[in-house]
Amino acid sequence: MTAMLLLPALNGLVLSFDRHGPSLGNYRILFNDPMFWRALANNLLVPVGSVIVEFVLGLALALTLTARRKPSALIETAAILPFAIPEIVILTLARYIFLPRGYLNGALVTAGIHALPWLSPRSSLAMLMVIVVDAWHVTPIVMLMLMAGLQTIPAELYEAARLDGAGTLATFRYVTLPMLRPAIVGALILRGVDALRIFSTVLVLTGPEGVPVLSTYSYSLWDDAQKPHEAMAASMILALLVTIIGSSRLLFAARYSRATGAMA
Amino acid sequence: MNGEARDDTGAGRAARFALEAFVIAGAVLPLYLLAKQSVSPELETFAWPPHWLPHRLTLDHFISVFDVNELRGAILRSLAVAAISAAIATTLGAMLAHAMARSAIAQRVGFSTVSGIRLLPMIAVAIPLGTILATLGVYDSPSGIGLAIVHAAIAIPTAALTIYASFAAIPLEIEEAAWIDGASPLRIFLTIDLPMARAAIATALILCFILSWDEFGFALLVQQTNRTLPPLLYYYTVFGNVGPASALALLMMIPAVIVVVALGPSLRGALTAGSSR
Numbered sequence: 001m002t003a004m005l006l007l008p009a010l011n012g013l014v015l016s017f018d019r020h021g022p023s024l025g026n027y028r029i030l031f032n033d034p035m036f037w038r039a040l041a042n043n044l045l046v047p048v049g050s051v052i053v054e055f056v057l058g059l060a061l062a063l064t065l066t067a068r069r070k071p072s073a074l075i076e077t078a079a080i081l082p083f084a085i086p087e088i089v090i091l092t093l094a095r096y097i098f099l100p101r102g103y104l105n106g107a108l109v110t111a112g113i114h115a116l117p118w119l120s121p122r123s124s125l126a127m128l129m130v131i132v133v134d135a136w137h138v139t140p141i142v143m144l145m146l147m148a149g150l151q152t153i154p155a156e157l158y159e160a161a162r163l164d165g166a167g168t169l170a171t172f173r174y175v176t177l178p179m180l181r182p183a184i185v186g187a188l189i190l191r192g193v194d195a196l197r198i199f200s201t202v203l204v205l206t207g208p209e210g211v212p213v214l215s216t217y218s219y220s221l222w223d224d225a226q227k228p229h230e231a232m233a234a235s236m237i238l239a240l241l242v243t244i245i246g247s248s249r250l251l252f253a254a255r256y257s258r259a260t261g262a263m264a
Numbered sequence: 265m266n267g268e269a270r271d272d273t274g275a276g277r278a279a280r281f282a283l284e285a286f287v288i289a290g291a292v293l294p295l296y297l298l299a300k301q302s303v304s305p306e307l308e309t310f311a312w313p314p315h316w317l318p319h320r321l322t323l324d325h326f327i328s329v330f331d332v333n334e335l336r337g338a339i340l341r342s343l344a345v346a347a348i349s350a351a352i353a354t355t356l357g358a359m360l361a362h363a364m365a366r367s368a369i370a371q372r373v374g375f376s377t378v379s380g381i382r383l384l385p386m387i388a389v390a391i392p393l394g395t396i397l398a399t400l401g402v403y404d405s406p407s408g409i410g411l412a413i414v415h416a417a418i419a420i421p422t423a424a425l426t427i428y429a430s431f432a433a434i435p436l437e438i439e440e441a442a443w444i445d446g447a448s449p450l451r452i453f454l455t456i457d458l459p460m461a462r463a464a465i466a467t468a469l470i471l472c473f474i475l476s477w478d479e480f481g482f483a484l485l486v487q488q489t490n491r492t493l494p495p496l497l498y499y500y501t502v503f504g505n506v507g508p509a510s511a512l513a514l515l516m517m518i519p520a521v522i523v524v525v526a527l528g529p530s531l532r533g534a535l536t537a538g539s540s541r
Contacts, residue, residue: 003383005393005414005417005418006384007396008389008391008392008393008396009384009389009391011395012388012389012391012392015392060283061287063284064280064284070334075286075288077291078287078288078290078291078292079524080524081291081521081524082290082291082541083293084520084523084524085517085520086477086478086494086499086516086520087480088478088480088494088501088511088513089298089497089499089516091501092501092509092510092513093297093513095296095501096297096298096506096510097294097297101312101314102314103297103314103316105313106312106314107313110313111305124533136290168276193383197385197386197387199386199481200481200498202478203498204498204501204502207502214385214387214388218387218388218391219387222391225541228391231387231391232391232392235387235388235391236388237386238385238387238388239383239385239388242383242384242385244383246383258340264358
């Protein structure tokens with residue numbers, strides 16, 4: 001079964017070096033295409049942006065929900081719902097909200113403010129909207145991971161901090177953050193690796209070349225331009241990128257377990 | 265409970281209230297708009313500025329969803345693909361989880377394969393995979409069997425990780441006792457391990473079903489004409505009419521929302537384990 005996924009990837013690797021015989025031609029064509037460089041740059045900017053937004057929002061939500069005296073099932077369900085909804089449905093919704101004649105512009109015009117071209121191709125506003133919509137769908141996952149981390153912090157630590165006269169900020173800085181570190185690192189890496197592979201958000205919101213990333217660039221090479229070899233070369237560069245970031249996770253995990261091992 | 269320190273100041277309470285209101289609005293408002301669009305006559309969806317309340321109600325879009333052959337086919341195909349892939353992934357995932365729980369080597373190999381699979385970008389797999397499925401004669405098949413196999417492969421890690429902890433928690437002594445009584449390894453697996461892990465197995469089945477039901481990228485590339493629901497919704501959203509697209513989107517949400525609302529807390533940990541794009 002694993003071979004189902006690995007064999008095609010290897011086959012793709014071979015294809016990417018094949019142009020009427022083995023050659024680097026496909027990659028040379030990519031490197032001469034300005035769209036490739038745009039896709040590569042976006043493929044770094046969008047994931048960094050969306051991981052930052054998801055982390056800040058996810059942490060705020062996790063802290064707020066755990067700080068409640070009485071846990072509220074309603075609010076927790078509402079917070080998780082955007083992740084439970086299929087991604088494609090979220091994207092459909094986002095289109096209806098952010099299109100030029102969508103609900104957001106409708107509300108702005110009704111309020112007497114100018115409408116904005118939220119999803120206009122090649123604009124930084126569209127890139128921002130890709131980040132926002134991606135965050136809308138996946139922030140709940142970051143929140144859940146951080147909540148799981150928060151629940152492992154012993155209550156005695158908070159009590160000790162209070163007895164020592166630590167304020168809210170000091171408690172957060174010296175108790176919550178350090179204790180939450182493993183959960184934070186886990187969430188950031190999991191989301192980071194996922195965010196690098198962003199595909200459908202871009203495709204549905206702006207079309208494959210609106211805010212091109214490597215996946216959609218590769219998709220349009222394959223689907224519209226009928227250039228499978230170049231498409232494979234582009235997706236191999238994405239695979240390389242993901243592998244580099246993904247293996248930094250293993251490095252970090254090794255270092256982290258050594259550090260905690262030394263402490264124990 | 266932790267976090268009592270930041271609870272009682274007025275500003276803190278206001279911020280918390282604002283955030284919670286934002287969360288509820290973010291969950292409810294979009295769903296309301298989708299529902300509204302699905303029962304609004306097509307003409308109303310072109311209104312500018314857009315209506316916030318439907319002026320007239322209609323069930324036409326839902327009727328058309330079930331009437332048009334393409335849509336009905338997509339619903340049935342999505343159900344079949346999700347059910348078949350969940351069954352395959354859970355069966356193989358349970359075996360993998362059992363091996364991982366009982367042998368250190370299998371555990372190491374299992375975890376690295378599982379995280380390795382997560383690293384593969386969909387696009388790098390899907391394009392060459394199309395060629396391979398075509399040689400096997402299951403590319404874009406009306407039954408969606410090719411896609412079901414792909415989804416099963418993607419879902420195995422989710423299934424294995426969901427079931428793993430339950431197998432690891434079964435005391436070895438129980439298996440040894442059965443062994444001494446002369447039970448075969450297969451019989452031990454079937455009559456002792458599987459029943460004891462049945463809650464986790466049910467969770468895995470549900471998660472794998474949802475994973476396949478929601479999956480868009482492979483479905484788009486592998487089922488180019490015999491579409492499942494997510495790619496069909498994509499074409500409706502980008503190129504089609506608002507009403508049917510909204511009705512379809514609403515129908516697509518049903519399984520996932522039932523799962524989250526009904527199973528709620530018990531599923532949350534598993535949800536985190538199963539997140540993958």
